[in-house]
Amino acid sequence: MTAVPSPAQYAWQEAERSMFIHFGPATWQGREYDDGSVPVKQINPTQLDTEEWCRAALAFGAKRIVFVAKHTGGFCWWQTDTTEYSVKNCPWKGGKGDVLRELSQSCKKHGLRLGVYIYPGDRTWGAYIGGGGKTEDPSLQDAYNEVFRTQLTEVLSRYGEIEEVWFDGSCVIEVGDILERYAKNSVIFQGPYASIRWCGTERGTMPDPAWSSINKKDLETGTATVVQSDPEGDTWAPLEVDTTLYNHFWFWSPENAKKQKTLSDLMEIYYHSAGRGGVLLLNTSPNTDGRIPAEDIRLLERFGKEIDRRFAKPLAECNGEGNELVLELEEAAVINHVMLMEDIRGGERVRRYRLEAEVNGAWQEIGAGFQIGRKRIVVVEPVKAERIRLVIDKAADTPLLRRMAAFFVKCEDHAALLTAQNSVSLVYDPVTDSWVSPGEGERVLAWNAEDVHEKKFMFDVDISRIVTEPGQYELKFLTEGSAALRIEKLEVLLERQVTDGVLSVIKEGSCYNLTRTSAVEDAQGGKTGVRGCIECLGEGERGSLTVKKIV
Structure with a gap:
């Protein structure tokens, strides 16, 4: 439900x-x-x-x-x-x-x-x-x-x-x-x-x-x-x-x-x-x-x-239910923004959508995405359209579209907004079953057989140079070859104080989310650290820890 x-x-x-x-x-x-x-x-x-x-x-x-x-x-x-x-x-x-x-x-x-x-x-x-x-x-x-x-x-x-x-x-x-x-x-x-x-x-x-x-x-x-x-x-x-x-x-x-x-x-x-x-x-x-x-x-x-x-005066707007909604313009007009809104009293139902413009009698795609929610401002390349069509390709239930409105906005930041919108923020990772930021993290720790004693590796690492502002950070433990590991203990230190409740699991044993809400006043070391104990399993005893900002 x-x-x-x-x-x-x-x-x-x-x-x-x-x-x-x-x-x-x-x-x-x-x-x-x-x-x-x-x-x-x-x-x-x-x-x-x-x-x-x-x-x-x-x-x-x-x-x-x-x-x-x-x-x-x-x-x-x-x-x-x-x-x-x-x-x-x-x-x-x-x-x-x-x-x-x-x-x-x-x-x-x-x-x-x-x-x-x-x-x-x-x-x-x-x-x-x-x-x-x-x-x-x-x-x-x-x-x-x-x-x-x-x-x-x-x-x-x-x-x-x-x-x-x-x-x-x-x-x-x-x-x-x-x-x-x-x-x-x-x-x-x-x-x-x-x-x-x-x-x-x-x-x-x-x-x-x-x-x-x-x-x-x-x-x-x-x-x-x-x-x-x-x-x-x-x-x-x-x-x-x-x-x-x-x-x-x-x-x-x-x-x-x-x-x-x-x-x-x-x-x-x-x-x-x-x-x-x-x-x-x-x-x-x-x-x-x-x-x-x-x-x-x-x-x-x-x-x-x-x-x-x-956004106070749209060129045209409409609402409706179902997997397709067509916005009629009184006459062909140039648009560069479309505002979409679901009636969230019924929840967020849309999972994937496309926006199309009718140009000279033919439909062409001008935008696409996953989520609409309460409000979605979609920036599009300027196009002279006769009609605008919203096509819902995937939904959890009958889509309830509270509003679809078209605008032409004169603004100097249009190109920058379009670039920012089209840059990838999060992608779905089927391995961890979560939405994550693309790209690899920065290695902050590495270990090999010489560092491991009785199958245990103790570590204490300062990650302040990466955690430079409040936000979400991914901690990922990686192994090499046939090596495997189990996280026996994992703690976060903020201002050298062990702090509970700031770690959550993305994938047990290998990937974690660190949430820092407090400001980082300067770049001194010791502001954010991670320490713990890893149990090395299997034949290999080589691995590393990477950190990257998620959002």
């Missing part, structure tokens, strides 16, 4: 665009991760204006704001007694301010939905980055669990309906009862109760295809991403595409603000996120005054207007 969205998932996915807000002590420190180096008494955003934040979101068509109420450092932007490291000890509004309350009121006024990012870890408790709330000192775990549970309860119970809850890097603290009570109609990002997934990269793009369905057992790991997508999966879990406005920084600083993306960058991101069925989560970064810089707001306004200019 085809997986279908819940009402909450459907409403969330229909929004298409959301605005992220990263704002905290790291803004004053000029860092991406709060290290506590700036005293709370110096955090005083005297011009903070949540009305402005909402206007910025509306400027590019966002329907939702996701606010980072607590980041890795543990600082809380709402009134709480769980920590002294919070807004209550800031001079802003005499320590009585509550950013989350002001934002919730502004969102309600402007018709925006509200989501909250609350990091499960906390520097002040030694709950390390990427650990999902696990403390380095086990004796502190129970006490910290209670602190985090209280914080989550406060955030979800005081500020009206929270549509989206973000647990960056999963959550190992049990919070199911809290979510059931206060967030029953929310979508959850990561953690064992996840109902939406990460796209696997912070570049602002999704691979192609990027199915919205997945197997439930994979989703329940808490760290499932686009890599675990399965068109035949039994559970709906759509994809969110988070990316920065500054390339590539989440928090404002005078230097970061100089790295603003261009309008062309943002349009490419739109095509490869919302245009591939995902939800775009575009970050904004208020400065130390609490204001979103005017230059950033102007860019967001231009972004929203450009989306409307391109």
Whole structure:
């Protein structure tokens, strides 16, 4: 049976665009991760204006704001007694301010939905980055669990309906009862109760295809991403595409603000996120005054207007059911874009399709693909067509086509968009029964008989030079000749700390997916490592480990 969205998932996915807000002590420190180096008494955003934040979101068509109420450092932007490291000890509004309350009121006024990012870890408790709330000192775990549970309860119970809850890097603290009570109609990002997934990269793009369905057992790991997508999966879990406005920084600083993306960058991101069925989560970064810089707001306004200019008025559109749909044009016209949409309330049913244009009475193919999903923007070579035809060559059930629309878009980036679209993102690998990126990985480790003792080979290798940014990475163990192996132990170290929940199996014993969600602040060694033990089987004792970026 085809997986279908819940009402909450459907409403969330229909929004298409959301605005992220990263704002905290790291803004004053000029860092991406709060290290506590700036005293709370110096955090005083005297011009903070949540009305402005909402206007910025509306400027590019966002329907939702996701606010980072607590980041890795543990600082809380709402009134709480769980920590002294919070807004209550800031001079802003005499320590009585509550950013989350002001934002919730502004969102309600402007018709925006509200989501909250609350990091499960906390520097002040030694709950390390990427650990999902696990403390380095086990004796502190129970006490910290209670602190985090209280914080989550406060955030979800005081500020009206929270549509989206973000647990960056999963959550190992049990919070199911809290979510059931206060967030029953929310979508959850990561953690064992996840109902939406990460796209696997912070570049602002999704691979192609990027199915919205997945197997439930994979989703329940808490760290499932686009890599675990399965068109035949039994559970709906759509994809969110988070990316920065500054390339590539989440928090404002005078230097970061100089790295603003261009309008062309943002349009490419739109095509490869919302245009591939995902939800775009575009970050904004208020400065130390609490204001979103005017230059950033102007860019967001231009972004929203450009989306409307391109796609608000189609040459023609239609809808229907079945394996063929023909779009009639009033008269022959040049087109260079086609927008396809399935009615995803019935799931993603299309598995392979072709687009054809009727030119001088004859049909010619102008595009093809596997997935349509909620939205598929297909860039085509300019063609003067009399009609457009969609042919579904393979489907899991009767296709439900919500929309087929043709456009002619005047734009300088058409050739670049067409090239990017036609480059292969993922290919199906029947050996591992998964969608993988083409190409070979880089060898990071090799062993032979001299390295093996009593059929065992212990290894500890730094792969930081390859894992240079958040994303998905393939670890593949290869053997030579008649050699065979069994993975007896395999661990990932982030910042030299063993981190659970970031490895998933692609093919047992030989191929694994590593998910890094935390930023890589510099190129120093020790940022990402792999260690373990291999048991060598058979007669040969030679092999290697390769690593490559998947998305």
